[in-house]
Amino acid sequence: TFVPAVTAQVGFWATLSLNIPDFTRYAKSQASQLAGQLIGLPVFMALFTFVGLAVTSATQVIFGS
Numbered sequence: 001t002f003v004p005a006v007t008a009q010v011g012f013w014a015t016l017s018l019n020i021p022d023f024t025r026y027a028k029s030q031a032s033q034l035a036g037q038l039i040g041l042p043v044f045m046a047l048f049t050f051v052g053l054a055v056t057s058a059t060q061v062i063f064g065s
Contacts, residue, residue, distance in 0.1 A: 012045070012049075013045070016041060016045065017041075020037065023036070023037075023040075024036065024037070
């Protein structure tokens with residue numbers, strides 16, 4: 001179960017990490033780019049994870065196992 005978990009984490013973070021140049025091309029400085037990434041990536045990735053978990057849990061409650 002370790003290898004699939006590592007693969008899932010790499011895929012999870014690689015999705016947005018590969019698009020960082022698209023997100024930061026209009027940044028005024030390197031510091032503002034770094035601040036945006038430090039705040040934005042963990043917060044929104046945690047939010048997306050929570051939504052995925054909530055939807056999955058809701059489908060198990062509605063439709064059963």
